[in-house]
Amino acid sequence: MLIEYFEFANLWIFLYNTAIILTTIMSLSIEEVRKIAKLARIKLTPAEEKRHADTISTVLNFVNTLNEVDTQGVEPTAQVTGLEDVTREDVTKICPYKKELLAQMPLISANLLKVPAVFGDSEDVI
Amino acid sequence: MKLNELTISEAQAGLRSKKFTAVELTQACLNRIKERNKELNAFITVCEELALMEAAIADKRLVQGKALPLTGIPFAVKDAICTAGVRSTGAAKILDNYVPPFNATVIEKIRTQGGILLGKNNCDAFGHGASNENSMYGPVKNPRDLKKVAGGSSGGSAAAVADNMCLFAIAEDTGGSIRQPASFCGVVGMRPSYGRNSRFGIMPMASSFDTVGPITKTVADMAIVMQVIAGKDSLDATTVSEVVPDYNVEIKKDLEGLRVGVPKEYFEVDGMDKEVRKIIENQIKNLEKQGAEIINVSLPLTKYAIAVYYVLVPSEVSSNLGRLDGVRYGVRAEGKDLLDLYSNSRAQGFPEEVKRRILIGTYALSAGYYDAYYKKAQQVRTLIRLDFDRVFSDVDVLITPTSPFPSFGLGEKSSDPIQLYLADILVSPAASAGIPAISVPAGETKSGLPVGLQIMGSRLNEGLIMRVANYIKR
Numbered sequence: 001m002l003i004e005y006f007e008f009a010n011l012w013i014f015l016y017n018t019a020i021i022l023t024t025i026m027s028l029s030i031e032e033v034r035k036i037a038k039l040a041r042i043k044l045t046p047a048e049e050k051r052h053a054d055t056i057s058t059v060l061n062f063v064n065t066l067n068e069v070d071t072q073g074v075e076p077t078a079q080v081t082g083l084e085d086v087t088r089e090d091v092t093k094i095c096p097y098k099k100e101l102l103a104q105m106p107l108i109s110a111n112l113l114k115v116p117a118v119f120g121d122s123e124d125v126i
Numbered sequence: 127m128k129l130n131e132l133t134i135s136e137a138q139a140g141l142r143s144k145k146f147t148a149v150e151l152t153q154a155c156l157n158r159i160k161e162r163n164k165e166l167n168a169f170i171t172v173c174e175e176l177a178l179m180e181a182a183i184a185d186k187r188l189v190q191g192k193a194l195p196l197t198g199i200p201f202a203v204k205d206a207i208c209t210a211g212v213r214s215t216g217a218a219k220i221l222d223n224y225v226p227p228f229n230a231t232v233i234e235k236i237r238t239q240g241g242i243l244l245g246k247n248n249c250d251a252f253g254h255g256a257s258n259e260n261s262m263y264g265p266v267k268n269p270r271d272l273k274k275v276a277g278g279s280s281g282g283s284a285a286a287v288a289d290n291m292c293l294f295a296i297a298e299d300t301g302g303s304i305r306q307p308a309s310f311c312g313v314v315g316m317r318p319s320y321g322r323n324s325r326f327g328i329m330p331m332a333s334s335f336d337t338v339g340p341i342t343k344t345v346a347d348m349a350i351v352m353q354v355i356a357g358k359d360s361l362d363a364t365t366v367s368e369v370v371p372d373y374n375v376e377i378k379k380d381l382e383g384l385r386v387g388v389p390k391e392y393f394e395v396d397g398m399d400k401e402v403r404k405i406i407e408n409q410i411k412n413l414e415k416q417g418a419e420i421i422n423v424s425l426p427l428t429k430y431a432i433a434v435y436y437v438l439v440p441s442e443v444s445s446n447l448g449r450l451d452g453v454r455y456g457v458r459a460e461g462k463d464l465l466d467l468y469s470n471s472r473a474q475g476f477p478e479e480v481k482r483r484i485l486i487g488t489y490a491l492s493a494g495y496y497d498a499y500y501k502k503a504q505q506v507r508t509l510i511r512l513d514f515d516r517v518f519s520d521v522d523v524l525i526t527p528t529s530p531f532p533s534f535g536l537g538e539k540s541s542d543p544i545q546l547y548l549a550d551i552l553v554s555p556a557a558s559a560g561i562p563a564i565s566v567p568a569g570e571t572k573s574g575l576p577v578g579l580q581i582m583g584s585r586l587n588e589g590l591i592m593r594v595a596n597y598i599k600r
Binding site for chain 2: 028032033036039040041042044048051052056058060062066067068069071074075076077078079080083088097101103104105106107113117118
């Protein structure tokens with residue numbers, strides 16, 4: 001029963017992925033570009049939205065050629081060194097660049113970084 | 127011969143025998159930069175005062191007979207690599223005012239060994255490009271022909287070495303960014319094995335691909351610089367602990383019994399220039415005459431390497447560049463709230479191609495698309511890696527052109543991202559597999575443009591590919 005359930009679920013995952021692959025052959029809409037630009041925190045002009053919709057669609061169609069390659073049962077590669085669990089001693093070090101790092105900050109107040117408030121219209125916070 | 131035209135080994139000999147001083151050598155490079163940078167645009171920042179001060183210290187060492195391997199040798203660094211006290215923009219306006227308080231490990235090693243930092247080289251912003259036209263500080267011109275591109279992303283570094291503005295340069299190669307411009311400008315450039323050189327202090331582009339390597343005038347110089355920078359670094363957990371061989375000895379061994387693989391797919395890609403192909407084929411014949419055995423091999427997944435690259439790299443880029451938001455360092459744009467501040471800072475601080483890659487990566491990693499894009503590309507990456515493993519059981523090195531064509535015109539490919547992406551078709555596979563690859567000048571086209579020959583080896587075989595490169599005569 002359980003096995004059947006998983007096979008059924010896998011079939012749906014397969015169909016879902018296939019549907020995704022097929023839909024990406026169509027072009028990316030301006031709304032989709034707006035959505036990913038918002039996720040990526042980049043403000044785009046209307047002209048940029050149009051250009052990115054066109055060029056990203058071209059790139060996605062190009063990378064879809066990967067579907068020609070049979071990858072069933074192939075392990076994904078995330079790294080090439082074979083190194084595992086590289087650790088170091090968990091010790092605190094004094095940062096020797098405190099002054100220089102503070103000098104890089106766009107806005108400081110009494111050695112603290114100043115940014116706009118995260119919520120609402122309240123005053124800038126530090 | 128002018129001092130700035132010397133190789134590292136010639137300059138070392140001259141400095142030690144007191145034929146000239148480090149200050150004279152450094153001044154000769156600075157003069158060349160002043161004379162040519164307006165045209166070539168190879169440097170974003172030049173640190174004249176610092177360079178001359180360090181050269182004077184080097185001269186004291188030389189007088190005392192305490193010279194270190196690179197004492198008094200002037201060099202330049204790609205602007206996407208951090209240099210202590212010297213502005214490092216990554217060629218993007220979001221870091222226009224960024225002065226790192228620390229050196230990248232490779233730069234620290236070179237400066238500790240006496241290298242004189244001349245300045246920072248122009249590049250495609252954060253390494254995104256193959257023509258150096260994506261820099262927010264203007265494109266770099268090819269020293270051989272000012273109407274042509276220098277290649278990218280490390281175009282400024284390759285142009286600076288080719289034009290004798292420095293004796294060598296340190297650059298970064300994610301998918302061909304050292305080798306392709308080295309090929310276009312007629313100099314030697316190497317991408318080491320992933321894990322051989324520390325990446326601590328380079329501005330990350332795609333962490334599972336990024337490597338740091340030198341651009342030099344000769345292979346012997348490549349061995350000198352690699353000897354200084356290679357090795358494990360506690361600040362980069364991806365560096366490996368295998369012993370660094372003596373490259374200066376390695377490159378002098380002969381070619382007897384060497385098995386050279388020629389992968390046919392690399393000679394059959396679309397747009398392969400006939401002159402380029404002929405030059406590389408002639409060089410392969412020369413190697414055969416010198417004792418190497420030539421074996422035809424096949425790497426059938428070559429044509430998918432660019433597609434793998436343009437899923438995985440933008441994905442990693444979208445994550446890595448998340449740190450640049452105008453909050454803690456760099457240039458902050460005004461915004462009515464925090465979200466607006468991020469979005470405006472990134473809109474103004476990144477060029478078009480960087481935005482495109484962040485958007486592609488954000489899309490590929492978003493819910494529902496991960497398996498179709500990211501995981502699929504990672505699986506094909508595995509197959510590309512296995513393809514190389516299989517071939518390297520039959521041959522010691524692989525020889526191919528570095529680029530299917532010589533340098534192209536400024537603006538010629540910039541309007542079509544795919545055309546520009548495909549310029550890296552022969553350099554990108556090695557990046558996917560994490561193997562070392564070197565580009566060495568192999569000849570010139572009839573119109574005088576340099577052609578590079580690429581030698582790839584199995585992991586950590588930098589010594590071997592440099593040795594073969596040393597036998598390539600222009």
